[in-house]
Amino acid sequence: VHAPADRIVVCSGFAQGLALVCAAVGAGRFATEAFGHASHRAILAEGREVSALTVDDEGACVDELARERAVLLTPAHQFPLGAPLAAHRRVAVAEWARERGGVVVEDDYDGEFRYDRQPLGALQALAPERVVYAGTASKSLAPALRLGWIVVPEHLLEPVLAARTRTDGPGAIDQLALADFIASSAYDRQVRRMRLVYRRRRDALVRALGRDRVRGIDAGLQLVVDVPDEGEAVANAGARGVAVEGLAAYRLGAQAHAPALVVGYGTPPEHAFTTAVARLRAALS
Amino acid sequence: VHAPADRIVVCSGFAQGLALVCAAVGAGRFATEAFGHASHRAILAEGREVSALTVDDEGACVDELARERAVLLTPAHQFPLGAPLAAHRRVAVAEWARERGGVVVEDDYDGEFRYDRQPLGALQALAPERVVYAGTASKSLAPALRLGWIVVPEHLLEPVLAARTRTDGPGAIDQLALADFIASSAYDRQVRRMRLVYRRRRDALVRALGRDRVRGIDAGLQLVVDVPDEGEAVANAGARGVAVEGLAAYRLGAQAHAPALVVGYGTPPEHAFTTAVARLRAALS
Numbered sequence: 001v002h003a004p005a006d007r008i009v010v011c012s013g014f015a016q017g018l019a020l021v022c023a024a025v026g027a028g029r030f031a032t033e034a035f036g037h038a039s040h041r042a043i044l045a046e047g048r049e050v051s052a053l054t055v056d057d058e059g060a061c062v063d064e065l066a067r068e069r070a071v072l073l074t075p076a077h078q079f080p081l082g083a084p085l086a087a088h089r090r091v092a093v094a095e096w097a098r099e100r101g102g103v104v105v106e107d108d109y110d111g112e113f114r115y116d117r118q119p120l121g122a123l124q125a126l127a128p129e130r131v132v133y134a135g136t137a138s139k140s141l142a143p144a145l146r147l148g149w150i151v152v153p154e155h156l157l158e159p160v161l162a163a164r165t166r167t168d169g170p171g172a173i174d175q176l177a178l179a180d181f182i183a184s185s186a187y188d189r190q191v192r193r194m195r196l197v198y199r200r201r202r203d204a205l206v207r208a209l210g211r212d213r214v215r216g217i218d219a220g221l222q223l224v225v226d227v228p229d230e231g232e233a234v235a236n237a238g239a240r241g242v243a244v245e246g247l248a249a250y251r252l253g254a255q256a257h258a259p260a261l262v263v264g265y266g267t268p269p270e271h272a273f274t275t276a277v278a279r280l281r282a283a284l285s
Numbered sequence: 286v287h288a289p290a291d292r293i294v295v296c297s298g299f300a301q302g303l304a305l306v307c308a309a310v311g312a313g314r315f316a317t318e319a320f321g322h323a324s325h326r327a328i329l330a331e332g333r334e335v336s337a338l339t340v341d342d343e344g345a346c347v348d349e350l351a352r353e354r355a356v357l358l359t360p361a362h363q364f365p366l367g368a369p370l371a372a373h374r375r376v377a378v379a380e381w382a383r384e385r386g387g388v389v390v391e392d393d394y395d396g397e398f399r400y401d402r403q404p405l406g407a408l409q410a411l412a413p414e415r416v417v418y419a420g421t422a423s424k425s426l427a428p429a430l431r432l433g434w435i436v437v438p439e440h441l442l443e444p445v446l447a448a449r450t451r452t453d454g455p456g457a458i459d460q461l462a463l464a465d466f467i468a469s470s471a472y473d474r475q476v477r478r479m480r481l482v483y484r485r486r487r488d489a490l491v492r493a494l495g496r497d498r499v500r501g502i503d504a505g506l507q508l509v510v511d512v513p514d515e516g517e518a519v520a521n522a523g524a525r526g527v528a529v530e531g532l533a534a535y536r537l538g539a540q541a542h543a544p545a546l547v548v549g550y551g552t553p554p555e556h557a558f559t560t561a562v563a564r565l566r567a568a569l570s
Contacts, residue, residue, distance in 0.1 A: 012454060168296070
């Protein structure tokens with residue numbers, strides 16, 4: 001990530017960061033991925049139209065971008081389907097942004113947590129003047145902190161800062177504590193520790209569910225598992241006390257998809273994880 | 286304050302609280318006081334017209350309200366002029382809100398800090414279904430916390446919470462720490478302690494500047510002092526290292542005013558306060 005200190009804006013998590021960028025970019029159609037968080041789509045949809053890009057094994061189909069003013073992407077690990085955005089699409093979306101004056105929001109919600117592959121590098125590095133990079137401490141530390149950061153291209157910095165003044169942000173005490181945590185290397189140690197924890201969880205989950213049924217497993221804190229019937233699988237899991245959602249709950253566009261569950265494995269406390277995996281396995285077999 | 290727990294929304298300070306109310310109320314003209322914070326007026330002015338109510342010795346002239354959708358007031362201690370909103374005006378603005386379906390935002394920025402008078406009670410108690418009460422920990426604890434709260438009438442609760450979801454808020458850890466601080470009575474002790482500190486500061490400042498030159502002194506963390514020329518007085522104080530602003534810096538409407546300085550006395554560290562008062566006195570004499 002290309003991040004001079006004066007371009008980093010700390011915010012109360014990704015939702016505020018996205019809202020700041022929306023306020024700074026102003027009117028015009030936004031695009032997002034056909035699968036993702038409905039709450040993020042709702043932020044984009046405040047007073048504007050939103051289009052949905054098809055998602056396939058190479059991530060979002062960025063060739064569908066046309067007259068959009070901006071696009072929200074999860075290039076490292078498409079949420080929730082799990083593919084990284086392919087190299088040729090990274091180049092293509094950077095070109096689109098430069099030619100059309102578009103803005104790309106790179107939601108790097110789990111960039112620290114890859115397991116079986118080399119780091120991909122941020123899309124932002126390809127076009128630092130067109131891409132807003134968004135990072136978060138929600139997965140590495142805790143969502144309860146409400147601490148995230150956006151790295152903002154120069155032409156958006158003034159309107160982003162003006163919007164932040166109007167809407168407040170996280171307290172200076174939390175920000176200083178995080179800065180100290182990072183400067184002391186304790187943050188890096190924490191990320192490495194959590195990467196091991198999450199990797200072990202992923203391995204246990206893949207073993208339990210079967211390698212051939214799961215997708216999106218080489219990074220992140222969630223995977224997708226194929227099921228014959230989403231509603232039935234969600235109900236079976238729920239009856240055993242395991243909360244999962246069908247892929248349909250993350251569908252933001254019209255793209256059809258095979259029935260599947262999205263299984264997040266970051267949340268359960270350590271002592272409950274093994275039981276939760278066993279129960280999910282029983283529910284799906 | 287009439288504040289059932291399920292109507293209290295914790296937010297990152299007053300600016301976020303006001304932005305949430307603006308999002309919930311939607312379009313339509315807002316009113317504010319002719320003197321106040323330009324940053325608050327800027328929040329109101331996002332996509333709508335703003336009118337300014339004349340301020341006199343009884344606070345804001347609420348009889349000027351007509352077709353406004355909402356009004357922002359500082360009833361306990363008009364900021365920065367210092368008058369409490371008179372009882373007959375409190376009744377009148379509550380009636381206006383009920384008859385017209387208007388919304389009143391009561392910015393109780395310094396309600397805990399009154400010195401020579403009985404507590405006035407919140408305007409919100411007169412019309413809990415029309416008034417949003419806004420409190421803050423910025424003066425009692427520290428602005429660096431970015432913690433405030435709004436008490437929201439039932440009809441605005443859902444849109445306020447929806448707006449808060451879209452824009453994030455303070456971290457749960459800070460909120461839980463504050464809740465614990467309040468439940469243990471430590472917050473009340475802190476407020477009483479700070480009230481004494483601020484009262485002593487006010488007394489020292491009034492003695493130094495002369496009782497007949499100052500206004501708005503029976504509450505709050507700022508007072509107004511008459512000067513022959515605002516620009517000159519600000520420059521003289523600045524030359525002695527004392528940062529004060531002219532009343533003109535807080536003028537949001539067209540209302541004329543006699544030249545005066547607004548002197549905040551909450552901010553200087555304890556060890557610097559006596560020197561700051563002596564320097565201000567020298568600058569103004």
